[in-house]
Amino acid sequence: MTALVLAEHDGAKLSAATNAIVTAAAKLGGPVHVLVCGPQAVADQAAKIAGVEKVLVAADAAVANQLAENVAPLVAGLMGAYDAFLAPATTTGKNVAPRVAALLDVMQLSEVIGVEGPKTFTRPIYAGNAIATVESSDPKLVLTVRATAFDKAGEGGSAAVEAVGGAADAGLSSFVGLEASKSERPELTSAGTVVSGGRALKDADTFAQVIAPLADKLGAAIGASRAAVDAGYIGNDHQVGQTGKIVAPSLYVAVGISGAIQHLAGMKDSKVIVAINKDPDAPIFQVADVGLVGDLFTVVPELVAKL
Amino acid sequence: MKILVPVKRVIDYNLKPRVKADGTGVDLANVKMSMNPFDEIAVEEALRLKEKGAATEVVAVSIGPAKAQETLRTALAMGADRAILVETDAEVEPLAVAKILQAIVAEEAPGMVVMGKQAIDDDSNQTGQMLAALLGWGQGTFASKVDVTGDSVAVTREVDAGLETVSLKLPAIVTTDLRLNEPRYASLPNIMKAKSKPLAVKKPEDLGVDIAPRLKVLKVSEPPVRKAGVMVGSVDELVAKLKEMGAVA
Numbered sequence: 001m002t003a004l005v006l007a008e009h010d011g012a013k014l015s016a017a018t019n020a021i022v023t024a025a026a027k028l029g030g031p032v033h034v035l036v037c038g039p040q041a042v043a044d045q046a047a048k049i050a051g052v053e054k055v056l057v058a059a060d061a062a063v064a065n066q067l068a069e070n071v072a073p074l075v076a077g078l079m080g081a082y083d084a085f086l087a088p089a090t091t092t093g094k095n096v097a098p099r100v101a102a103l104l105d106v107m108q109l110s111e112v113i114g115v116e117g118p119k120t121f122t123r124p125i126y127a128g129n130a131i132a133t134v135e136s137s138d139p140k141l142v143l144t145v146r147a148t149a150f151d152k153a154g155e156g157g158s159a160a161v162e163a164v165g166g167a168a169d170a171g172l173s174s175f176v177g178l179e180a181s182k183s184e185r186p187e188l189t190s191a192g193t194v195v196s197g198g199r200a201l202k203d204a205d206t207f208a209q210v211i212a213p214l215a216d217k218l219g220a221a222i223g224a225s226r227a228a229v230d231a232g233y234i235g236n237d238h239q240v241g242q243t244g245k246i247v248a249p250s251l252y253v254a255v256g257i258s259g260a261i262q263h264l265a266g267m268k269d270s271k272v273i274v275a276i277n278k279d280p281d282a283p284i285f286q287v288a289d290v291g292l293v294g295d296l297f298t299v300v301p302e303l304v305a306k307l
Numbered sequence: 308m309k310i311l312v313p314v315k316r317v318i319d320y321n322l323k324p325r326v327k328a329d330g331t332g333v334d335l336a337n338v339k340m341s342m343n344p345f346d347e348i349a350v351e352e353a354l355r356l357k358e359k360g361a362a363t364e365v366v367a368v369s370i371g372p373a374k375a376q377e378t379l380r381t382a383l384a385m386g387a388d389r390a391i392l393v394e395t396d397a398e399v400e401p402l403a404v405a406k407i408l409q410a411i412v413a414e415e416a417p418g419m420v421v422m423g424k425q426a427i428d429d430d431s432n433q434t435g436q437m438l439a440a441l442l443g444w445g446q447g448t449f450a451s452k453v454d455v456t457g458d459s460v461a462v463t464r465e466v467d468a469g470l471e472t473v474s475l476k477l478p479a480i481v482t483t484d485l486r487l488n489e490p491r492y493a494s495l496p497n498i499m500k501a502k503s504k505p506l507a508v509k510k511p512e513d514l515g516v517d518i519a520p521r522l523k524v525l526k527v528s529e530p531p532v533r534k535a536g537v538m539v540g541s542v543d544e545l546v547a548k549l550k551e552m553g554a555v556a
Contacts, residue, residue: 098436107521172445
Protein backbone atom coordinates (compact mmCIF):
# COMPACT_ATOMS: atom_id res chain seq x y z
CA MET A 1 0.00 0.00 0.00
CA THR A 2 1.81 3.10 -1.22
CA ALA A 3 0.17 6.42 -0.44
CA LEU A 4 0.38 9.73 -2.28
CA VAL A 5 -0.10 12.92 -0.25
CA LEU A 6 -0.98 16.25 -1.85
CA ALA A 7 1.23 18.99 -0.39
CA GLU A 8 -0.42 22.17 0.85
CA HIS A 9 1.58 25.33 0.18
CA ASP A 10 1.26 28.98 -0.82
CA GLY A 11 3.70 28.88 -3.71
CA ALA A 12 6.74 29.45 -1.51
CA LYS A 13 6.26 27.79 1.85
CA LEU A 14 5.01 24.31 2.67
CA SER A 15 2.08 24.30 5.12
CA ALA A 16 2.47 22.27 8.31
CA ALA A 17 -0.87 20.64 7.45
CA THR A 18 1.15 18.53 5.01
CA ASN A 19 3.15 17.05 7.91
CA ALA A 20 -0.07 15.95 9.63
CA ILE A 21 -1.36 14.29 6.48
CA VAL A 22 1.95 12.40 6.15
CA THR A 23 1.31 10.99 9.65
CA ALA A 24 -2.16 9.83 8.59
CA ALA A 25 -0.76 8.31 5.39
CA ALA A 26 1.95 6.44 7.31
CA LYS A 27 -0.80 4.77 9.37
CA LEU A 28 -1.91 2.98 6.21
CA GLY A 29 1.26 0.94 6.60
CA GLY A 30 3.14 1.51 3.36
CA PRO A 31 5.59 4.01 1.88
CA VAL A 32 4.49 7.65 1.71
CA HIS A 33 5.15 9.88 -1.29
CA VAL A 34 4.29 13.59 -1.49
CA LEU A 35 3.14 15.43 -4.60
CA VAL A 36 3.99 19.12 -4.83
CA CYS A 37 2.19 21.08 -7.53
CA GLY A 38 4.51 24.04 -7.35
CA PRO A 39 8.15 25.09 -7.33
CA GLN A 40 11.22 23.00 -6.52
CA ALA A 41 11.79 25.06 -3.35
CA VAL A 42 8.55 23.69 -1.83
CA ALA A 43 9.48 20.15 -2.88
CA ASP A 44 12.80 20.55 -1.05
CA GLN A 45 10.89 21.41 2.14
CA ALA A 46 8.61 18.38 1.69
CA ALA A 47 11.67 16.15 1.24
CA LYS A 48 12.72 16.96 4.81
CA ILE A 49 9.54 15.57 6.40
CA ALA A 50 10.41 12.45 8.37
CA GLY A 51 8.91 9.30 6.88
CA VAL A 52 8.53 10.57 3.33
CA GLU A 53 10.17 8.21 0.82
CA LYS A 54 9.84 10.28 -2.33
CA VAL A 55 8.65 13.73 -3.40
CA LEU A 56 7.12 14.26 -6.82
CA VAL A 57 7.23 17.80 -8.10
CA ALA A 58 5.04 19.14 -10.91
CA ALA A 59 6.35 22.61 -11.67
CA ASP A 60 4.16 23.23 -14.75
CA ALA A 61 2.34 26.57 -14.89
CA ALA A 62 -0.96 24.73 -15.42
CA VAL A 63 -0.96 23.43 -11.84
CA ALA A 64 0.88 26.28 -10.10
CA ASN A 65 -2.41 27.79 -8.85
CA GLN A 66 -3.81 24.38 -7.83
CA LEU A 67 -6.66 24.57 -10.38
CA ALA A 68 -8.60 21.34 -9.79
CA GLU A 69 -9.34 20.95 -13.51
CA ASN A 70 -5.59 20.59 -14.15
CA VAL A 71 -4.36 18.99 -10.90
CA ALA A 72 -6.95 16.18 -10.80
CA PRO A 73 -6.02 14.56 -14.15
CA LEU A 74 -2.34 14.73 -13.15
CA VAL A 75 -3.07 12.92 -9.86
CA ALA A 76 -5.41 10.41 -11.52
CA GLY A 77 -2.65 9.64 -14.02
CA LEU A 78 -0.17 8.97 -11.21
CA MET A 79 -2.57 6.76 -9.25
CA GLY A 80 -1.70 3.67 -11.28
CA ALA A 81 1.30 3.37 -8.97
CA TYR A 82 -0.57 4.18 -5.73
CA ASP A 83 -3.24 2.63 -3.54
CA ALA A 84 -4.29 5.76 -1.71
CA PHE A 85 -4.47 9.51 -2.31
CA LEU A 86 -4.66 11.80 0.71
CA ALA A 87 -5.23 15.54 0.62
CA PRO A 88 -5.55 17.89 3.58
CA ALA A 89 -9.16 18.94 4.22
CA THR A 90 -8.34 22.52 3.26
CA THR A 91 -10.16 24.48 0.58
CA THR A 92 -7.50 23.30 -1.89
CA GLY A 93 -7.73 19.64 -0.87
CA LYS A 94 -11.53 19.70 -0.82
CA ASN A 95 -11.56 21.22 -4.30
CA VAL A 96 -9.17 18.69 -5.86
CA ALA A 97 -9.76 15.33 -4.12
CA PRO A 98 -13.40 14.66 -5.15
CA ARG A 99 -12.46 15.44 -8.74
CA VAL A 100 -9.69 12.83 -8.47
CA ALA A 101 -12.09 10.33 -6.88
CA ALA A 102 -14.63 10.71 -9.69
CA LEU A 103 -11.93 10.28 -12.35
CA LEU A 104 -10.92 7.04 -10.60
CA ASP A 105 -14.57 6.01 -10.05
CA VAL A 106 -14.13 5.66 -6.29
CA MET A 107 -16.01 7.17 -3.35
CA GLN A 108 -14.03 9.67 -1.32
CA LEU A 109 -13.98 9.77 2.47
CA SER A 110 -14.08 13.38 3.67
CA GLU A 111 -12.50 14.98 6.75
CA VAL A 112 -11.00 11.77 8.09
CA ILE A 113 -10.06 12.09 11.78
CA GLY A 114 -8.92 8.54 12.51
CA VAL A 115 -7.35 5.55 10.75
CA GLU A 116 -8.90 2.37 12.18
CA GLY A 117 -7.62 -0.13 9.62
CA PRO A 118 -6.30 -0.30 6.08
CA LYS A 119 -9.74 0.55 4.67
CA THR A 120 -11.56 1.76 7.77
CA PHE A 121 -11.71 5.36 8.94
CA THR A 122 -13.59 7.65 11.29
CA ARG A 123 -15.06 10.95 10.16
CA PRO A 124 -17.42 13.52 11.67
CA ILE A 125 -20.92 13.93 10.24
CA TYR A 126 -23.75 16.33 11.13
CA ALA A 127 -21.32 19.13 12.02
CA GLY A 128 -19.44 16.87 14.40
CA ASN A 129 -22.56 15.84 16.31
CA ALA A 130 -21.85 12.23 15.33
CA ILE A 131 -18.78 10.26 14.37
CA ALA A 132 -19.11 7.63 11.63
CA THR A 133 -16.80 4.64 11.30
CA VAL A 134 -16.70 3.86 7.59
CA GLU A 135 -15.14 1.08 5.54
CA SER A 136 -14.32 1.51 1.85
CA SER A 137 -14.85 -1.28 -0.67
CA ASP A 138 -13.15 0.59 -3.52
CA PRO A 139 -9.84 -0.66 -4.98
CA LYS A 140 -8.17 2.68 -4.28
CA LEU A 141 -8.64 5.13 -1.44
CA VAL A 142 -9.22 8.85 -1.85
CA LEU A 143 -9.32 10.76 1.45
CA THR A 144 -9.38 14.30 2.68
CA VAL A 145 -7.84 14.39 6.13
CA ARG A 146 -8.40 16.85 8.95
CA ALA A 147 -4.91 18.07 9.81
CA THR A 148 -5.69 18.91 13.45
CA ALA A 149 -6.62 15.28 14.15
CA PHE A 150 -3.09 13.96 13.52
CA ASP A 151 0.32 14.82 14.98
CA LYS A 152 2.61 16.60 12.58
CA ALA A 153 5.40 14.40 11.24
CA GLY A 154 8.75 15.86 12.25
CA GLU A 155 11.70 16.99 10.19
CA GLY A 156 14.87 15.03 9.47
CA GLY A 157 13.92 13.17 6.31
CA SER A 158 15.88 13.27 3.10
CA ALA A 159 13.51 12.00 0.44
CA ALA A 160 14.44 11.82 -3.23
CA VAL A 161 12.81 14.55 -5.32
CA GLU A 162 11.62 13.57 -8.76
CA ALA A 163 10.08 15.81 -11.40
CA VAL A 164 6.80 14.74 -12.97
CA GLY A 165 5.84 16.27 -16.27
CA GLY A 166 2.73 16.18 -18.33
CA ALA A 167 0.51 18.48 -16.30
CA ALA A 168 -1.54 20.15 -18.99
CA ASP A 169 -4.03 23.00 -19.10
CA ALA A 170 -7.45 21.40 -19.53
CA GLY A 171 -8.68 24.71 -20.98
CA LEU A 172 -11.67 24.81 -18.62
CA SER A 173 -10.57 27.36 -16.07
CA SER A 174 -8.07 30.09 -15.41
CA PHE A 175 -6.76 31.75 -12.28
CA VAL A 176 -7.69 35.44 -12.10
CA GLY A 177 -6.38 36.51 -8.73
CA LEU A 178 -6.14 36.04 -4.99
CA GLU A 179 -7.15 38.70 -2.52
CA ALA A 180 -5.08 37.46 0.40
CA SER A 181 -5.41 38.99 3.80
CA LYS A 182 -2.03 40.20 5.00
CA SER A 183 -1.22 39.54 8.60
CA GLU A 184 1.83 39.37 10.81
CA ARG A 185 0.00 36.98 13.10
CA PRO A 186 0.33 33.21 13.09
CA GLU A 187 -1.74 31.26 10.57
CA LEU A 188 -5.12 30.34 12.06
CA THR A 189 -5.14 26.57 11.55
CA SER A 190 -1.61 25.99 12.84
CA ALA A 191 -1.46 28.61 15.62
CA GLY A 192 -0.77 27.50 19.18
CA THR A 193 -3.20 30.10 20.53
CA VAL A 194 -6.36 31.47 18.94
CA VAL A 195 -8.45 34.41 20.12
CA SER A 196 -11.89 34.50 18.47
CA GLY A 197 -14.59 37.11 18.54
CA GLY A 198 -18.31 36.91 17.93
CA ARG A 199 -21.34 38.99 17.15
CA ALA A 200 -21.09 40.79 20.51
CA LEU A 201 -18.11 42.78 19.18
CA LYS A 202 -20.57 45.19 17.48
CA ASP A 203 -18.65 46.24 14.35
CA ALA A 204 -15.36 45.86 12.49
CA ASP A 205 -13.55 48.65 14.35
CA THR A 206 -14.65 47.45 17.78
CA PHE A 207 -13.72 43.88 16.84
CA ALA A 208 -10.19 44.99 15.98
CA GLN A 209 -9.85 47.27 19.01
CA VAL A 210 -10.89 44.59 21.50
CA ILE A 211 -9.53 41.38 19.98
CA ALA A 212 -6.20 42.55 18.52
CA PRO A 213 -4.53 43.62 21.82
CA LEU A 214 -5.38 40.27 23.42
CA ALA A 215 -4.14 38.37 20.37
CA ASP A 216 -0.93 40.45 20.41
CA LYS A 217 -0.41 39.73 24.11
CA LEU A 218 -0.86 35.99 23.60
CA GLY A 219 0.93 35.80 20.23
CA ALA A 220 -2.33 34.38 18.92
CA ALA A 221 -4.07 34.05 15.59
CA ILE A 222 -7.45 35.76 15.28
CA GLY A 223 -10.61 33.76 14.62
CA ALA A 224 -14.27 34.66 14.40
CA SER A 225 -17.71 33.12 14.57
CA ARG A 226 -19.84 32.87 11.46
CA ALA A 227 -22.09 35.64 12.81
CA ALA A 228 -19.11 38.01 13.08
CA VAL A 229 -17.96 37.18 9.53
CA ASP A 230 -21.48 37.47 8.10
CA ALA A 231 -21.81 40.87 9.78
CA GLY A 232 -18.58 41.99 8.08
CA TYR A 233 -16.45 42.45 11.22
CA ILE A 234 -13.63 40.43 9.66
CA GLY A 235 -12.85 38.43 6.49
CA ASN A 236 -14.12 34.93 5.69
CA ASP A 237 -10.66 33.41 6.09
CA HIS A 238 -10.98 33.96 9.86
CA GLN A 239 -14.17 31.92 10.27
CA VAL A 240 -13.89 29.01 12.69
CA GLY A 241 -16.56 26.34 12.39
CA GLN A 242 -18.09 23.50 10.45
CA THR A 243 -17.97 25.41 7.18
CA GLY A 244 -14.98 27.55 8.05
CA LYS A 245 -11.67 26.45 9.50
CA ILE A 246 -11.16 23.65 11.98
CA VAL A 247 -8.68 24.60 14.69
CA ALA A 248 -7.23 22.72 17.67
CA PRO A 249 -4.77 25.07 19.39
CA SER A 250 -3.34 24.64 22.90
CA LEU A 251 -5.40 27.65 24.00
CA TYR A 252 -8.65 28.92 22.45
CA VAL A 253 -10.19 32.10 23.83
CA ALA A 254 -13.80 32.70 22.75
CA VAL A 255 -14.87 36.30 23.29
CA GLY A 256 -18.53 37.19 22.90
CA ILE A 257 -19.28 33.95 21.10
CA SER A 258 -22.48 32.18 22.13
CA GLY A 259 -21.32 28.77 20.86
CA ALA A 260 -23.61 27.68 18.02
CA ILE A 261 -23.25 24.00 17.09
CA GLN A 262 -21.49 24.87 13.87
CA HIS A 263 -18.90 27.02 15.68
CA LEU A 264 -18.23 24.35 18.32
CA ALA A 265 -17.61 21.88 15.49
CA GLY A 266 -14.61 23.97 14.49
CA MET A 267 -12.87 24.39 17.86
CA LYS A 268 -13.97 21.80 20.38
CA ASP A 269 -10.78 19.78 20.02
CA SER A 270 -8.72 22.67 21.37
CA LYS A 271 -6.68 21.71 24.45
CA VAL A 272 -7.84 24.52 26.76
CA ILE A 273 -10.96 26.56 25.95
CA VAL A 274 -11.65 29.87 27.67
CA ALA A 275 -15.02 31.55 27.23
CA ILE A 276 -15.90 35.14 28.05
CA ASN A 277 -19.56 35.99 27.60
CA LYS A 278 -22.14 38.10 29.37
CA ASP A 279 -24.84 35.43 29.04
CA PRO A 280 -24.35 32.74 31.72
CA ASP A 281 -26.52 30.35 29.71
CA ALA A 282 -24.45 30.62 26.50
CA PRO A 283 -23.73 27.09 25.17
CA ILE A 284 -20.04 27.98 24.82
CA PHE A 285 -19.71 27.48 28.61
CA GLN A 286 -20.63 23.80 28.20
CA VAL A 287 -17.41 23.13 26.31
CA ALA A 288 -15.20 25.69 28.07
CA ASP A 289 -12.53 24.62 30.56
CA VAL A 290 -12.62 28.06 32.14
CA GLY A 291 -15.59 30.39 31.85
CA LEU A 292 -16.03 33.98 32.93
CA VAL A 293 -19.41 35.69 32.83
CA GLY A 294 -18.92 39.39 32.25
CA ASP A 295 -18.92 42.36 29.91
CA LEU A 296 -16.20 41.71 27.37
CA PHE A 297 -15.57 45.43 26.93
CA THR A 298 -14.24 45.63 30.49
CA VAL A 299 -13.02 42.04 30.94
CA VAL A 300 -10.82 41.83 27.85
CA PRO A 301 -8.81 45.05 28.45
CA GLU A 302 -8.36 44.00 32.09
CA LEU A 303 -7.16 40.58 30.95
CA VAL A 304 -4.68 42.18 28.53
CA ALA A 305 -3.33 44.30 31.40
CA LYS A 306 -2.99 41.37 33.81
CA LEU A 307 -1.52 38.70 31.53
CA MET B 308 -29.25 29.43 -20.68
CA LYS B 309 -30.87 26.87 -18.48
CA ILE B 310 -29.62 26.42 -14.89
CA LEU B 311 -29.93 23.12 -13.07
CA VAL B 312 -30.09 23.32 -9.27
CA PRO B 313 -29.76 20.08 -7.28
CA VAL B 314 -31.39 20.29 -3.82
CA LYS B 315 -31.25 17.84 -0.91
CA ARG B 316 -33.77 17.13 1.83
CA VAL B 317 -31.91 17.09 5.16
CA ILE B 318 -32.54 17.44 8.87
CA ASP B 319 -33.51 21.03 9.66
CA TYR B 320 -30.53 23.30 10.25
CA ASN B 321 -31.77 24.36 13.71
CA LEU B 322 -32.10 20.87 15.16
CA LYS B 323 -29.44 18.98 17.07
CA PRO B 324 -29.16 15.48 15.62
CA ARG B 325 -29.39 12.52 18.01
CA VAL B 326 -27.34 9.40 17.48
CA LYS B 327 -29.46 6.22 17.63
CA ALA B 328 -28.82 4.05 20.68
CA ASP B 329 -27.95 1.03 18.50
CA GLY B 330 -25.20 2.99 16.72
CA THR B 331 -26.65 2.51 13.24
CA GLY B 332 -27.07 6.17 12.44
CA VAL B 333 -28.80 9.40 13.37
CA ASP B 334 -32.45 9.34 14.40
CA LEU B 335 -34.50 10.99 11.65
CA ALA B 336 -37.92 9.61 12.65
CA ASN B 337 -40.43 12.43 13.27
CA VAL B 338 -37.71 15.04 12.84
CA LYS B 339 -38.35 18.24 10.90
CA MET B 340 -36.68 18.08 7.49
CA SER B 341 -35.84 21.08 5.30
CA MET B 342 -33.87 22.03 2.23
CA ASN B 343 -30.10 21.92 2.79
CA PRO B 344 -29.21 25.57 3.56
CA PHE B 345 -26.40 25.69 0.98
CA ASP B 346 -28.91 24.49 -1.65
CA GLU B 347 -31.29 27.32 -0.73
CA ILE B 348 -28.44 29.70 -1.52
CA ALA B 349 -27.98 27.87 -4.84
CA VAL B 350 -31.67 28.22 -5.75
CA GLU B 351 -31.52 31.92 -4.85
CA GLU B 352 -28.42 32.48 -7.00
CA ALA B 353 -30.00 30.73 -9.99
CA LEU B 354 -33.14 32.86 -9.61
CA ARG B 355 -31.05 36.05 -9.43
CA LEU B 356 -29.20 35.03 -12.62
CA LYS B 357 -32.57 34.55 -14.30
CA GLU B 358 -33.84 37.90 -13.03
CA LYS B 359 -30.68 39.56 -14.38
CA GLY B 360 -31.31 37.99 -17.77
CA ALA B 361 -28.30 35.67 -17.64
CA ALA B 362 -30.53 32.59 -17.46
CA THR B 363 -33.86 31.69 -19.02
CA GLU B 364 -35.02 28.71 -16.98
CA VAL B 365 -34.29 27.27 -13.52
CA VAL B 366 -34.81 23.54 -13.05
CA ALA B 367 -34.59 22.03 -9.56
CA VAL B 368 -33.67 18.38 -9.14
CA SER B 369 -33.61 16.20 -6.05
CA ILE B 370 -32.53 12.64 -5.43
CA GLY B 371 -34.24 10.95 -2.52
CA PRO B 372 -37.48 9.56 -1.14
CA ALA B 373 -40.98 10.57 -2.30
CA LYS B 374 -41.01 13.18 0.48
CA ALA B 375 -38.20 15.05 -1.27
CA GLN B 376 -41.07 16.39 -3.43
CA GLU B 377 -41.70 18.82 -0.55
CA THR B 378 -38.16 20.14 -0.91
CA LEU B 379 -38.70 20.55 -4.66
CA ARG B 380 -41.98 22.38 -4.01
CA THR B 381 -40.02 24.78 -1.78
CA ALA B 382 -37.63 25.44 -4.69
CA LEU B 383 -40.63 25.97 -7.00
CA ALA B 384 -42.24 28.32 -4.48
CA MET B 385 -39.02 30.33 -4.36
CA GLY B 386 -39.32 30.69 -8.13
CA ALA B 387 -37.83 27.68 -9.93
CA ASP B 388 -39.73 26.89 -13.14
CA ARG B 389 -40.00 23.11 -12.88
CA ALA B 390 -38.63 20.19 -10.93
CA ILE B 391 -37.38 16.63 -11.32
CA LEU B 392 -37.35 14.02 -8.57
CA VAL B 393 -35.14 10.98 -8.97
CA GLU B 394 -36.93 8.81 -6.47
CA THR B 395 -35.16 6.24 -4.33
CA ASP B 396 -35.32 5.18 -0.70
CA ALA B 397 -31.69 4.05 -0.77
CA GLU B 398 -28.82 6.03 0.75
CA VAL B 399 -27.18 7.55 -2.29
CA GLU B 400 -23.50 8.43 -1.96
CA PRO B 401 -22.03 11.57 -3.59
CA LEU B 402 -20.44 9.60 -6.46
CA ALA B 403 -23.79 8.01 -7.34
CA VAL B 404 -25.56 11.38 -6.97
CA ALA B 405 -23.01 12.87 -9.37
CA LYS B 406 -23.68 10.06 -11.87
CA ILE B 407 -27.45 10.60 -11.64
CA LEU B 408 -26.92 14.34 -12.15
CA GLN B 409 -24.65 13.59 -15.10
CA ALA B 410 -27.55 11.68 -16.70
CA ILE B 411 -29.97 14.55 -15.97
CA VAL B 412 -27.49 17.02 -17.48
CA ALA B 413 -27.37 14.87 -20.62
CA GLU B 414 -31.17 15.16 -20.90
CA GLU B 415 -31.53 18.81 -19.94
CA ALA B 416 -28.34 20.35 -21.39
CA PRO B 417 -28.06 23.20 -18.85
CA GLY B 418 -25.44 25.93 -19.25
CA MET B 419 -24.66 25.85 -15.53
CA VAL B 420 -25.26 23.64 -12.52
CA VAL B 421 -25.45 25.65 -9.28
CA MET B 422 -25.48 23.60 -6.08
CA GLY B 423 -24.61 23.73 -2.38
CA LYS B 424 -20.97 23.11 -1.50
CA GLN B 425 -21.98 20.44 1.00
CA ALA B 426 -25.03 18.93 2.66
CA ILE B 427 -25.27 19.45 6.39
CA ASP B 428 -26.02 15.78 7.07
CA ASP B 429 -23.01 13.85 5.76
CA ASP B 430 -20.80 16.97 5.31
CA SER B 431 -19.09 15.32 2.33
CA ASN B 432 -18.44 18.36 0.13
CA GLN B 433 -17.88 16.18 -2.95
CA THR B 434 -20.84 16.06 -5.34
CA GLY B 435 -20.20 19.27 -7.30
CA GLN B 436 -16.54 18.49 -7.85
CA MET B 437 -17.38 14.91 -8.87
CA LEU B 438 -20.06 16.05 -11.31
CA ALA B 439 -17.60 18.52 -12.84
CA ALA B 440 -15.08 15.69 -13.31
CA LEU B 441 -17.65 13.35 -14.89
CA LEU B 442 -18.84 16.06 -17.28
CA GLY B 443 -15.35 17.42 -18.01
CA TRP B 444 -16.52 20.90 -16.92
CA GLY B 445 -14.83 23.61 -14.91
CA GLN B 446 -15.74 24.02 -11.25
CA GLY B 447 -16.11 27.15 -9.14
CA THR B 448 -16.42 25.79 -5.62
CA PHE B 449 -17.23 27.67 -2.37
CA ALA B 450 -18.54 30.66 -4.32
CA SER B 451 -19.16 34.04 -2.71
CA LYS B 452 -19.70 35.88 -6.01
CA VAL B 453 -20.84 34.70 -9.44
CA ASP B 454 -20.58 36.86 -12.55
CA VAL B 455 -21.73 35.52 -15.94
CA THR B 456 -20.42 37.30 -19.04
CA GLY B 457 -20.91 35.81 -22.50
CA ASP B 458 -19.64 32.26 -22.54
CA SER B 459 -17.73 32.39 -19.27
CA VAL B 460 -18.38 32.83 -15.57
CA ALA B 461 -16.12 34.52 -13.01
CA VAL B 462 -16.43 32.89 -9.60
CA THR B 463 -15.00 34.39 -6.41
CA ARG B 464 -14.19 31.57 -4.02
CA GLU B 465 -13.88 31.60 -0.24
CA VAL B 466 -10.51 29.91 0.24
CA ASP B 467 -8.31 29.47 3.31
CA ALA B 468 -6.01 32.30 2.20
CA GLY B 469 -8.80 34.79 1.46
CA LEU B 470 -10.83 35.30 -1.71
CA GLU B 471 -9.72 33.69 -4.97
CA THR B 472 -11.25 34.46 -8.34
CA VAL B 473 -11.28 31.98 -11.21
CA SER B 474 -12.74 32.27 -14.69
CA LEU B 475 -14.56 29.22 -16.05
CA LYS B 476 -15.63 28.37 -19.56
CA LEU B 477 -19.37 27.60 -19.73
CA PRO B 478 -20.95 25.15 -19.17
CA ALA B 479 -19.63 24.95 -15.64
CA ILE B 480 -20.41 23.89 -12.07
CA VAL B 481 -20.71 26.42 -9.25
CA THR B 482 -20.96 25.34 -5.60
CA THR B 483 -22.25 27.89 -3.12
CA ASP B 484 -20.78 29.14 0.13
CA LEU B 485 -22.59 30.97 2.93
CA ARG B 486 -22.04 34.54 1.90
CA LEU B 487 -23.10 34.31 -1.74
CA ASN B 488 -26.59 35.67 -1.02
CA GLU B 489 -29.48 35.61 1.43
CA PRO B 490 -32.19 33.30 0.12
CA ARG B 491 -35.68 34.75 -0.23
CA TYR B 492 -38.72 33.45 1.57
CA ALA B 493 -41.48 32.04 -0.57
CA SER B 494 -44.61 34.18 -0.44
CA LEU B 495 -47.98 32.54 0.15
CA PRO B 496 -49.23 33.20 -3.42
CA ASN B 497 -46.02 31.68 -4.76
CA ILE B 498 -46.41 28.64 -2.50
CA MET B 499 -49.90 28.16 -3.96
CA LYS B 500 -48.61 28.68 -7.51
CA ALA B 501 -45.81 26.14 -6.92
CA LYS B 502 -48.39 23.38 -6.45
CA SER B 503 -49.27 23.48 -10.13
CA LYS B 504 -45.74 23.78 -11.51
CA PRO B 505 -44.47 20.65 -13.34
CA LEU B 506 -42.67 18.03 -11.24
CA ALA B 507 -41.43 14.94 -13.09
CA VAL B 508 -40.57 11.73 -11.23
CA LYS B 509 -37.92 9.30 -12.44
CA LYS B 510 -36.03 6.34 -10.99
CA PRO B 511 -32.25 5.83 -10.95
CA GLU B 512 -32.78 2.72 -13.12
CA ASP B 513 -34.54 4.86 -15.76
CA LEU B 514 -31.29 6.78 -16.03
CA GLY B 515 -29.16 3.64 -16.17
CA VAL B 516 -27.16 4.57 -13.07
CA ASP B 517 -25.80 2.04 -10.59
CA ILE B 518 -26.24 3.50 -7.12
CA ALA B 519 -24.79 0.57 -5.13
CA PRO B 520 -22.82 2.03 -2.20
CA ARG B 521 -19.02 1.85 -2.10
CA LEU B 522 -18.76 2.68 1.56
CA LYS B 523 -20.08 0.71 4.49
CA VAL B 524 -20.97 2.56 7.68
CA LEU B 525 -19.86 0.21 10.45
CA LYS B 526 -21.11 2.40 13.26
CA VAL B 527 -22.21 5.88 14.20
CA SER B 528 -21.36 7.11 17.67
CA GLU B 529 -21.59 10.20 19.84
CA PRO B 530 -18.51 12.40 19.75
CA PRO B 531 -16.39 12.39 22.93
CA VAL B 532 -17.82 14.80 25.48
CA ARG B 533 -15.58 17.45 26.98
CA LYS B 534 -15.37 17.38 30.76
CA ALA B 535 -17.20 20.21 32.44
CA GLY B 536 -14.89 23.10 33.24
CA VAL B 537 -14.89 25.68 35.98
CA MET B 538 -16.48 29.10 36.14
CA VAL B 539 -14.36 31.90 37.59
CA GLY B 540 -15.63 35.12 39.10
CA SER B 541 -12.99 37.64 38.07
CA VAL B 542 -10.17 38.36 35.65
CA ASP B 543 -7.65 37.72 38.46
CA GLU B 544 -9.08 34.24 39.01
CA LEU B 545 -9.06 33.63 35.25
CA VAL B 546 -5.38 34.57 34.96
CA ALA B 547 -4.50 32.44 38.01
CA LYS B 548 -6.40 29.45 36.60
CA LEU B 549 -4.72 29.73 33.21
CA LYS B 550 -1.29 29.86 34.86
CA GLU B 551 -2.17 26.86 37.01
CA MET B 552 -3.18 24.93 33.87
CA GLY B 553 0.00 25.98 32.12
CA ALA B 554 -2.05 27.59 29.35
CA VAL B 555 -0.21 30.90 29.70
CA ALA B 556 3.26 31.71 30.98
